[in-house]
Amino acid sequence: MTDTRTALVTGGTGGLGSATISAFLAAGWRVxxxxxxxxxxxxxxxxxxxxxxxxDAAQVRAAAEAAASDQRAPLKAVVNLAGGYAGSGLIADTPVEEFEAMFAANLRPTYLTTAAALPHLVAAGGGSVICVSSRAAVSPFPGAAGYVTSKAAVLAFAETVAVEYKKQHVRCNTVLPSIIDTPANRAAQPDADVSRWVSPEEIAAVILFLASDASAPTSGARIPVYGAA
Incomplete structure (x- = not known):
């Protein structure tokens, strides 16, 4: 192992998650x-x-404890990739249950994972939290109010973490992808110009940088990763 640090990465079975885990492993991290x-x-x-x-808060706490269990590789990064998308029609036609479901998918895992990991990051002398929002959070489109609003909430949450834990040397930054070039997105939009989409590997490289010491002065940032979109 060339870098004795651990990263806790959620959403690892998705396209972006797989690319991110692979990038961290290649850099010598325990993931x-x-x-x-x-x-x-x-x-x-x-x-x-x-x-x-x-x-589930208890299960997330157990995952954070597993990430922090190896004293040879302290937990130094938390990467919140778990989330989802659902269109729901215009706001007046969207049941509140569908609206709230997007918060359960996008905000709750990020909140629970970060909250469970923060004591371990502080105990390790600091670290980096990376969250994933969306371009839609700052440039909304119609028909997905729950998704747009929940991703905007991720931004607000990440910036709050940056403020609250600055003195404990914990940084928190957010990447904002446009459409990611994954098999699922290609299947959902078969007629799209995928040359304008951003690849998972490109975003993973930015996430790895934000976890590294090279980005030490940066916290509370909103980083666009739009590709050519």
């Missing part, structure tokens, strides 16, 4: 990846899987 039971086989080889429902 712990919470995943729903039965999905660990979809994680990149080398990641340490932990069964966890990221909406």
């Amino acid at each position: 712990v990846a919470p995943a729903r039971p039965g999905t660990a086989a979809r994680l990149p080889a080398g990641a340490i899987p932990v069964d966890a429902d990221l909406t």
Whole structure:
């Protein structure tokens, strides 16, 4: 191991998550990846899987403890990639249950994972939290109020972490992708010009930089990763 640090990466079974875990492993990090039971086989080889429902506070705490369990590789980065998308029509036509479901998918896992990991980051002398919002949070489009608003809430949460934990040497930054070039997005938009989309590997490189010491002066930033979109 060339870098004795641990990263806790959620959403590791998705396209962006897989690319991010692979980037951290290639850089020598120990990577712990919470995943729903039965999905660990979809994680990149080398990641340490932990069964966890990221909406369950107790299970998330256990995942954070697993990430911080190796004293030779202290927990120094938390990467919040878990989330989802659902369109719901115009606001007046959107049931409040569908609106709130986007907060459960996008904000709750980020909140629970970060809250569970922060004491470990502080104990390790500081570290980096990276959250994933969306271009839609700062440039909304119609028909997805729950998604847009929940991703804006992720931004606000990340900036609050940056302010609250600055003196404890914990940084928190957010990346804002446009459309990510994943198989799922290609299937959902078969007629799109994918040359304008951003690749998971490009975003993963930015996330790895934000976890590294090279980005030490940076906290509370909103970083666009739009590709050519």
